[in-house]
Amino acid sequence: MFRYIAGRLLESIVVLLVVSFAVYGLIGLMPGDPIDLMVQGDPNLTPEDAKRLKALYGLDQPIIDRYLAWLGNAAQGDFGYSRNHGQPVLDVIGSRIGNTIFLLGISLILSLAIAIPIGIYAALRPYSPLDYAINMFCFAGISIPPFWLALLLIILFSVTLGWLPAGGMATVGASGLLDRLEHAVLPVAALTIASVGSFTRFMRASMIQTLRQDYIRTARAKGVSTTRMVTHHALQNALIPLVTVIALSFGTLFSGALITETMFSWLGMGKMIYDAILGNDYNLALVGLMIATVLTLAGNFLADIGYVWLDPRVTIASRADKR
């Protein structure tokens, strides 16, 4: 077990290094150049000044040297300054990450609270009209463009009905929990609708698989009621694949957060990364993308470990072979 975990950890670190280098290189290819932007902003700067500034910041060095210098600083906890926020990168992230965790956490809990019972219900009556209806809704949730869903929610609940704010974190001047919660309703709804469909489908498929097992047939033969059969015999085993799916969906959740936060002007990590990429805020974009990668890698890692941990029938060796 230890060897396996250590191996996976090492692998993740290698992936992270490769990604950080690739992203570092790609960010350099974005339109504009930090020094050019500075020169444009200040008419007193001459081309000679620009050249000296480039040398000062090391921008005349080959990319690999610049990357190694960045990596060296990063390893010591220095991720540089955010150009657009005028703050150290870590401070900007610190002020944003809580909002994203809040948004993603609530919508994850909500979508599981909907998906698990509905998935079980559909699995108990496979191919019934209601199962078809549930399936239709799942496909609809998976297929709806997330930004369009956000637009529709805004048009319906903010423009037409006027019930909820169209975006932002809080009304200017107003304070209090209720106001904050009002602003969270639509983004949470958008994220939940987008993720509940695939969770429900996984729950249904995994429950159907579990209900086919011999031990369930034995329990049934002994006269166990349907409710007890689900809650005491099937549910634990049926949840195992769902746990894996949730861990594997970290990356997708993050993509969802990017769109939803941007649409609703929610000041979280997703909007921060998007604004940083478009606003030439290199340091911030780089670290933001790194965090997104770490989250995805951690999700994959947890999925593999969790599978072995939760299901004694699966061994590390069989898991490693499958990959």
Place this chain on the structure above:
Amino acid sequence: MTTVTDTPPPSPPQSNARRMARRFRRHRLALGSLVVLILLALLSLGAPLIEALLGIDAETTNLFQRFQPPSAAHPLGTDEAGRDVLARLLHGGRVSLAVAMVAALCSAIIGTLIGLFAGYHGGWADTLLMRFTDGVIALPLLPLLIVLAAIDLNKLGLPESITQSEDVSLYRIVVIIALFGWTTVARLVRAETLSLKQREFVRAAVAQGARPGRIMRTHILPNAISPIIVATTLSVGSIILFESVLSFLGLGIQPPVASWGNMLTNAQDLIWDAPLLAVWPGLLIFVTVIAFNFLGDGLQDAMDPRAVD
């Protein structure tokens, strides 16, 4: 020479195909989706014809006719520049569908090649390629697509004839989606290849001295085609979603070329004046994506060799 290698597969192909067709027809949603998709494709392809018939076109702007409600002249009204919404939707459909299908096809080809190679050769090539695949799967897709869509092509040293061309945004989207989209097919094809290369008919071909390329082409690939078709069909839906979100953010298909995504770019600012403008393009994206997903689901059921009738 080919008498042994050409022994028919376990079940005769024709009855197999017929069985698949029968199972597919039973999947009503998939069948309906296929009809919807064919209709959408015909309408998009026939865009010039429909424009000529209705006397509308996608490009003409008319600032005196902005935000017109649906009328005989403009069946779905006009947008913020006075352009006909229906004509733009049809043209947008051409672009969105074509880009998604080409990108899906490119991803499938790359994935098939990588999967075949890794599965057939095994050893270090397999380990290396599959670790690489795992790495690509672990990437945060949307933020990276945004970075790739935003990079300055001039800084890549591409000739100006490419970077200045009007269609460059189309090619760019296809390329960046294909760069990340091949992983599912690669994994499926590798798994299929690993099991197929142990089968008697492949070993017989090896024993006869057939070259690896020929074995992969004529013996393994045809038998691994079902999962490729299913995965590719399902991927078209998600590619349309990615293309639309990038175009919506202003990073994908660039105006004046219309796509369903970029028709929504201004919609958020106009929700108070013309909320209907936000409805049509999104609805078409939604219908197309759900149709591709149902179609893929139906094909999966139909092509599953373990399914019972």
